[in-house]
Amino acid sequence: MANFLETPQIHVTATKTLALVGQPNVGKSLIFFRLTGHYVSCSNYPGTTVELYRGAAQIRGQSWQVLDTPGVVDLASSAEAEQVTRDLVLFGGADVVLQVADAKNLERTLLLFIQLAELGVPMVLDLNLADERRARGLDYSVAELSQELGVPVVETVATTGEGVEALREAVLEARVPRLKVDYGPQLEPAVLAMEELVQGQARAGHGIEIQTTSSCHCSGHCGGGGVSGNGRGPITGRGLPALLLALSPEHAPGLLGKLDLSPEERKGVQRLSAEVRAKTPRPSYEIALARQKVAARILTKNPPRRTEDRASKARVSGSRSSHWGERLGRWTVHPLWGTLILLGVLYGMYQFVGNLGAQVLVDWLEKTVFGLYVNPALIALTERYLPILFLRDLLVGEYGVLTMALTYSLALILPIITTFFLAFGFLEDSGYFPRLTVMAHRVFRGMGLSGQAVLPMILGLGCDTMATMTTRALETRKERTIATLLLALGVPCSAQLAVLLAMSAAVSPWVLIGVLGSVGLQLIIVGRLAAHLLPGEAAAFVMELPPLRWPQWRNIAAKTRLRLVWYVTEVVPLFVLGTLVLFVLDKIGFLMAVKSGARPVVEGLLGLPAEAATAFVMGFFRRDYGAAGLYQLQQAGGLDAVQVLVSMVVITLFVPCIANFLVILKERGWRTATAIVAFIVPYAVLVGAVVNALVRALLRG
């Protein structure tokens, strides 16, 4: 499977591997870009770089493979993105770990540094965002810190490139840090005993396969702590035992399984973990406290000082905008101003995406470019050169791969998602998303989701297929499943939304209110039920709010380009596949059979004319086709107001389009995909029947 926002294929002939590790929002991806020259996603929204990015860098004539990892707060975290980083550091065979950190947040930086340092890997510490540190008047000695930690420490400003050259040089000077954490009388004996057991555990192996070939040519530059050069050195540190003890009993076996241990050694580790848990109920907390003491000790020796008062702070370049960003940032989470800003942002996005993208550009592309030129030309060409009727139908027929799939994915969806990605990139880089998440959290809690699900849900109003893919960024499997279900159930995509708006406008605004009310209610009911019934726990909501920053247009353009490449390579084939399935089903007469089979349900339970069945079946293949079918029915006078309401509720709740289904299949597996469809079809009919019965009873009453 291709990476989300995958970089162009880079042919790496690297001899050594550099892994970038750091907390979210510290500019890690931008540092990656500065080091490699190949741009990947860089954002303020935690979890964007869910997958792994690679690039190549030349440092003093040496070839390095550079890996960018998902932002990590704690290596022992159970969040899946952080597990990727943990596995990469442990098994990725990195020769050097470069920790990218927030220069103004030294304590948190050290908490992660200590965890990495204990693994015994050569490290470099990059204190990025040095401009923000200066703007806040914070000062400390980088040289003393470097001395204390025993590794090169470099300050950088990734946005301007300041310090990046020094950072490159520092990579060659990487050292294994000199730090030792004393875990106290309860844990220390277990850590020591476990260290014996896992000693010599090969660092590369079962986790992630990263090709690093020949040996080191750096003539000893990298070897301060004994780097083996081929990235296959053993984990010598105490970090691994500490990690095994800190991991929850559900997650520890996963890591243990990846280690190359004999059954006896494995049993020994398990016994030690159980003993520790019997003595201390929360070993991870004890371990974190022990690390925190070390961090506090380092900070006491080299304490960050406030050097400037507010007046002189204003003179520091860039601090004016930083101060402005702070104030605006506060407003964005204010109960009143925050809501107004949120509404303004949503309105602006609607104008840009819904109006410019979905109306103006789609009209021009679909009607003019494809309708007048591309499709007639394709049809003429095939008619001339392709004598076989079956093949001609396959390519340019009613459900033709060229006429239907390409028109749909390129003329209809592409302009919508291009404008969406531009707007998305702007909000992402500005640091607004975490704030949006905070504002939305309460509403989403009611649906069994955390505020982080606001992104997929908004994206779903553009295209559910796309939105389902972005549910990857959610923290737990449970939340991902609920978000996928709710997207498939009740979030109408832009194509469908436009038809629904047009239909309700022709009848009465009450119909629209009725539809939104019933669908919204279903989202809440189903979300809550799913939250109760699905196994697993929801993560408690903790969200870091980075300062607002003015986005750089070049970054947004580059990111949009990468995302569009991803769309064309990963989503367009799904549309083509969906169309092929539709073509086959039509040819074998399946479509007609379903239409006639569904007739009793549609006429009897829902009180709709038989033609509506066709619209619902079509809705599976192209959601807007289904909605458009109903629209035509209404235009022809075939539906009264109640029927409009019922049909709109049913088609909104009804199964997602086939492309969305394929994405659910790909992301969540066939069990979940089948379960979702098996639930939605009868549920949509049931809700439609209830609405039909209720409204008719009310009207009669």
Add this chain to the structure above:
Amino acid sequence: MRCPMCHGLLDCTGNAQGCQSCPLYHLTRGCCQQLIRCPNCGYHSLPGEKTAGPQVLPAVEPLHADNRAVPCTLNELAVGAQACLVGFDSLTERDLQRLVAYGLVPGARLKVLQRVPAYILKIHETELALEHSLVKAICVHPDPSVDR
């Protein structure tokens, strides 16, 4: 839980500074799991022991002069208040781990930036939005030297 004697907040994880200052803490590790010593008044109580007499709830204004010395939970603090973290009340290990990773450890200094619609606090140079269930489980000592 609260101390049955003085109604001060108790840290049930046994990791609060108050508990560690208790001479029994190091002598009888097991005992501390069963007996909780109030860091405020020194009274030993059993977990779940009922408060004697009518329970005195903390004042609505947590920074009121009379209450300054009494630890409280973070959700009792007003906007602008500063406090020192002393411990955690019942939290899952996973939640605890996440909070600690953000630097929320006993001894950390916090400032309340906002309470509605989300609880936002500042720790060092980081602004964190937290769910109310977490905020209620964070025990703090209001900083008497800071006026709102």
